[in-house]
Amino acid sequence: MFDRDEDVLQRVIDHLRQPVEMDPTLDAAVLARVSTRAGRFSWLGDAWEWLSRPRDIAVSPLAGFAAAAVAGLALWLGVRSPHVAAPVPGPSTVQFVVRAPGAGSVALVGDFNDWDGAATPMLAAHNGALWSVTIPLTPGRYRYAFLVNGSRWIVDPAAPRAQDDFDTPSSVVTVGG
Amino acid sequence: MPNSRRMAVLPLALSLLVPRAAVAQDPRLERRLDSATFRAVSAVIDSADRLGLPVEAMVQRALEGTAKHASSAQIVAAVRRLGQDLGAARDALGAASSQAEIVAAASALRGGVRVTDLTRLRQRRTQDLTVALATLADLVTTGVPPDSAAAAVIALAASARDDQIADFRRAVERDIALGAPPAAATAVRVDATLRQTAGITSKRP
Numbered sequence: 165m166f167d168r169d170e171d172v173l174q175r176v177i178d179h180l181r182q183p184v185e186m187d188p189t190l191d192a193a194v195l196a197r198v199s200t201r202a203g204r205f206s207w208l209g210d211a212w213e214w215l216s217r218p219r220d221i222a223v224s225p226l227a228g229f230a231a232a233a234v235a236g237l238a239l240w241l242g243v244r245s246p247h248v249a250a251p252v253p254g255p256s257t258v259q260f261v262v263r264a265p266g267a268g269s270v271a272l273v274g275d276f277n278d279w280d281g282a283a284t285p286m287l288a289a290h291n292g293a294l295w296s297v298t299i300p301l302t303p304g305r306y307r308y309a310f311l312v313n314g315s316r317w318i319v320d321p322a323a324p325r326a327q328d329d330f331d332t333p334s335s336v337v338t339v340g341g
Numbered sequence: 342m343p344n345s346r347r348m349a350v351l352p353l354a355l356s357l358l359v360p361r362a363a364v365a366q367d368p369r370l371e372r373r374l375d376s377a378t379f380r381a382v383s384a385v386i387d388s389a390d391r392l393g394l395p396v397e398a399m400v401q402r403a404l405e406g407t408a409k410h411a412s413s414a415q416i417v418a419a420v421r422r423l424g425q426d427l428g429a430a431r432d433a434l435g436a437a438s439s440q441a442e443i444v445a446a447a448s449a450l451r452g453g454v455r456v457t458d459l460t461r462l463r464q465r466r467t468q469d470l471t472v473a474l475a476t477l478a479d480l481v482t483t484g485v486p487p488d489s490a491a492a493a494v495i496a497l498a499a500s501a502r503d504d505q506i507a508d509f510r511r512a513v514e515r516d517i518a519l520g521a522p523p524a525a526a527t528a529v530r531v532d533a534t535l536r537q538t539a540g541i542t543s544k545r546p
Contacts, residue, residue: 275401278369279408304441305448305475307405317409324479324514327451329402329419330411336482338445338475340503 274308
């Protein structure tokens with residue numbers, strides 16, 4: 165068994181040691197491809213040389229004023245643009261739970277879903293006494309309330325109240341960064 | 342006028358002749374507000390946007406109003422008041438403040454916290470202020486006098502983490518719910534939190 169393996173191995177070695185015959189046109193083909201690449205680089209070089217070569221440009225005063233106005237406008241708009249604060253951290257998942265026994269439906273409605281009563285329905289548990297939902301929220305302070313049966317607003321008894329603008333109280337939740 | 346000054350003024354004058362594109366009217370508001378309310382609210386929000394204020398909070402306030410079937414006058418007044426609070430909050434905290442910080446600060450101002458206290462808070466704390474400002478607003482809503490709430494949060498600002506400030510707020514609310522006077526509860530809990538941040542353990546809970 166061992167002798168037979170050695171024999172196979174020796175025959176593989178002998179085969180690999182045989183010289184490989186190369187196509188006589190290979191060198192010419194390689195040189196032709198290199199020449200083509202060099203041509204492309206030469207075209208880019210010409211373009212760069214054209215762009216970077218100093219030259220005299222004549223501009224009328226009117227064109228100069230127009231260019232200055234455009235630059236001034238861009239600067240003015242840039243200065244007035246809202247400051248871009250540090251990147252906002254990713255969202256955290258927040259669970260909302262409310263007790264609403266006997267309710268047919270309960271929805272979570274707030275600043276995070278455009279106060280849309282159909283956007284975030286809550287799921288009932290414990291024979292319909294507790295309703296809950298978990299949503300992702302980016303850091304910030306959000307006003308919200310629960311909408312029971314599509315018509316009755318209730319606040320979250322476990323959360324701080326928001327200042328009331330509409331004679332229907334809301335709660336607030338704050339998500340830290 | 343010297344030529345050099347004319348050349349400096351000209352770009353500015355030309356730029357003023359170019360009208361800025363009006364802020365796109367928010368389709369959410371257009372869809373859900375009546376036309377008169379929509380026009381009035383859009384004008385207020387457009388003005389706020391030109392000042393660089395975080396107008397999404399104003400959009401949400403208008404949507405909250407319409408979801409709760411508030412009157413047009415109530416909705417416009419609420420959005421306008423929020424815009425004013427956001428402007429004052431941004432001025433107090435500085436232009437580099439995040440939108441979340443400005444929105445939280447506006448809530449604190451609405452509760453009666455002074456502008457100077459917001460500025461002091463910014464000076465005391467280098468980290469993000471959102472939780473500290475929200476805590477301030479929540480304490481005031483809970484019944485803590487604005488000056489007491491501001492003094493407490495400013496005292497915590499330099500050393501307490503966000504989670505410690507949030508715990509402090511929950512403890513104060515719990516004490517108040519159990520019958521403690523709001524100012525006294527705040528004073529006791531801020532002292533306990535400061536001891537905690539300093540690594541001093543108390544024998545009493």
